[in-house]
Amino acid sequence: MADPSSIDYLFEDEDLPLPTTTTFPFEHLPAELQNAVYEAYFAAPQTIKINASGALLFPPLTHTSRQLRFETAGYVYAALARPGTRIHAQIRDYDVAPLLSRLAQLSRDLDIPQDSLVAKVSVSFVGAMHCANLLHWIRAHLAAPAQCPVFAYDCPSLPAYGAVSLFAGPLSLVEFVAAWYRPAENAVDRVKRRRAALRFLELTEELGCDYVERAREMDDEALAGPVFRTVAVWHHLLGKYRGELAGGKRGSGVRGELCEFAGVVYAFAGEFVGGRVFGRVPGGL
Numbered sequence: 001m002a003d004p005s006s007i008d009y010l011f012e013d014e015d016l017p018l019p020t021t022t023t024f025p026f027e028h029l030p031a032e033l034q035n036a037v038y039e040a041y042f043a044a045p046q047t048i049k050i051n052a053s054g055a056l057l058f059p060p061l062t063h064t065s066r067q068l069r070f071e072t073a074g075y076v077y078a079a080l081a082r083p084g085t086r087i088h089a090q091i092r093d094y095d096v097a098p099l100l101s102r103l104a105q106l107s108r109d110l111d112i113p114q115d116s117l118v119a120k121v122s123v124s125f126v127g128a129m130h131c132a133n134l135l136h137w138i139r140a141h142l143a144a145p146a147q148c149p150v151f152a153y154d155c156p157s158l159p160a161y162g163a164v165s166l167f168a169g170p171l172s173l174v175e176f177v178a179a180w181y182r183p184a185e186n187a188v189d190r191v192k193r194r195r196a197a198l199r200f201l202e203l204t205e206e207l208g209c210d211y212v213e214r215a216r217e218m219d220d221e222a223l224a225g226p227v228f229r230t231v232a233v234w235h236h237l238l239g240k241y242r243g244e245l246a247g248g249k250r251g252s253g254v255r256g257e258l259c260e261f262a263g264v265v266y267a268f269a270g271e272f273v274g275g276r277v278f279g280r281v282p283g284g285l
Contacts, residue, residue, distance in 0.1 A: 026064070027065070034071070038071070038075050039075075041059075041061055041075075042059075042072075042075040042076070042078070042079050045084040045085065045086070046059060046076075046079045046085045047085070047086045047087070047088055048079065048080060048085060048086070048087050049087075050087060050088070050089035050090070050099060050102055051089075051090055052091065052092035052126055052127070053092075053098055054097075054099055054101055054102040056102065058072070058073075058076055062076070077109070077110055080106060080110060080117070081110060081112055085120060086120055086121075087117065087120045087122070088121075088123070089102075089121055089123050089124075089151070090123070090125075090126050091123050091125050091126070092125075092127040093127040093128055093129075093130040093133055094127075094130050094133040094137060095133045095137075096148070099123070099151075103117050114146075115149075118149045118151070121151050121152070122151060122152045122153060122154075123151045123152070123153045124153060124154070125153070125236075125239055129232060129233055129236040131225075131228060131229045131233075134173070134232055135177065135228060135232075137150075138150075138167075138173055138174055138177045139177060139181070141174070142174065142177065142178055142181075150166075150167040150174070153165075153166075154242070156238040156239055156241075156242040156245050157245060158238070158262050159259060160259075164235070164238055164262070170266065170270070171262065171265050171269060173228070173231055173232060175269065176228070176231060176269070177228070180193070180224050180227070180228075181224075190220060193220065194220055194223065196268065196271050197215070197224075197227050198212065198215060198216065198223075199268075200227060200230075200268040201226060201227065201230065203264045203267075203268075204230050204261070204264055214226070215227075234258070234261050234262075234265060237258060241254050241255070241258065
């Protein structure tokens, strides 16, 4: 141990006890200092989160206490109006209703145009594939894009195809739904549509799907169901196995199967959506 008469003694920590807590009594600071901390914290670009139930999740700073959450609520709402703020939302089972409800409420409460909030949003999908929810969302979007928007998300990528999105591009479900629900102009168009759909289901049967036998007995309206479910589940699996698809060659296993399926979907899109059945597909229903 250092000599007590030496200044080195002041820096000797061999026998000094460690602090028992790291808690700082923030609530005891003067109000102006607390506000300065809030302003500095919320001045940085923020990512505000919305969970799958549509609840707004406040930043970590606000979790310290109920009082601090109350005091910082105004800063959170002010941050939503700033250009640099992002919103990340979860969508469970492809049910977009909770998110749309929350955005509509924020738009009313903060007097911010809803399309400005939508532009800040990116989403991630959790839960299971629920085809009815997804079909309802896409059809509502095609009928009224401003009232029922689609959102940016981290799209999976496939070799030779690049990013594969649910909502845009030749492999998207939006293009398929727009084409399918466009009224056929004549009997020839209806026959072509049915033939393209059954051919697609025959090819997917070779990859493990089993809709084709039942589909042959369906009328044209019902036939949309198995085709939509097949493409929707494929998109869902792309998201689920995004990590395994990143980079590299097609390979085998899950990556190989999903890439092979992509070829079938792409061929179907070219025949059904891309122009050989109905001509160019309009932007809406």
